[in-house]
Amino acid sequence: MLLEKIKHLEIFRPKCDSTKEVxxxxxxxxxxxxxSLPFLNAELGGWDYDAQNHVLLxxxxxxxxxxxxxxxxxxxxCRDLEEARALVAWITSQVNEIYGRRESITPRYTGQAGLKVMEILKLLPxxxxxxxxxxxxxAFAAALREGETALADCPPLLEDRFQEKRAKxxxxxxxxxxxxxxEDVNSP
Ligand code: SF4
Incomplete structure (x- = not known):
């Protein structure tokens, strides 16, 4: 087991957030x-991963x-204390569970943030x-990059004439x- 316990946990309302709702x-x-980070990145679909400085977002x-x-x-x-505690418990369990399966996982060193809107656009109809x-x-390409929509939401892209673009x-x-x-991680 990579991670035995949490040494210290702090849950707080950020002073800079005037809404005080998170x-x-x-x-x-x-x-x-x-x-464990490249394996977590592969399994949980990291948004950004800085392998050199060991930071996964x-x-x-x-x-x-x-x-x-x-x-x-x-x-x-987090919307409340219960969700904050649940997310901490979930992500720490994921560290151990995924690292325990690392032999069967291909580590990934890229993140979704590396996607370029213009490259996506070129492959749309x-x-x-x-x-x-x-x-x-x-606008669709920008939303797709963020994970806010999916390929299937572009009906023309599913047509045979765009098969090559779709595959690329x-x-x-x-x-x-x-x-x-x-479709993201099965977080609580
Ligand atoms: S459905 Fe597809 S082709 Fe039509 S505007 Fe949206 S992304 Fe472009």
Whole structure:
């Protein structure tokens, strides 16, 4: 087991948040979890991963973020104490569970933040037909990069004539571990 226990856990309301409606949590760890980060990135679909400095950023639904560093986990955007504690328990269990399976996981060193909107756009039909609900293909590409929509939400892309673009776009997204936010990690 990589992570035995949390040395110190602080859950607090950020002073800079005037709404006072969210909680942040910081957990100091008893072990260096950096060896687990490329495997967590592969399994949980990290938004950004800085392998050199051992920083992994996970983007969850509803504006929640988890930042994992060598000896600290920070969570922001929790709606209440119960959710903050549940997220801390979940992510620490994921560290051990995923690291325990590392022999069967291909580590990933890229993050979704590396995706370029223009590269996505080039692989869309570029008709601005609005069938996806977005005003332009560019707007759809930006939302897709963020994980806020999915390929299937662009009906023309599913047509045979765009099969090659679709395949290339799937390949491009997969290289960065893309996933839709609502398909994301099974967090509480
Ligand atoms: S449905 Fe597809 S082709 Fe039409 S505007 Fe949206 S992204 Fe562009």
């Amino acid at each position: 909680l942040h949590a910081i957990a100091d760890l008893d072990a260096d979890i950096s060896p 996970l983007k969850l639904a509803a504006g929640k973020w988890i930042t994992l560093q060598s000896r600290q986990i920070a969570i922001r955007g 570029m008709t601005n037909c609005r069938a996806c609900g977005y005003a332009t293909c560019m 776009l799937q390949e491009y997204l997969a290289a960065y571990g893309w996933r839709a936010l609502d």
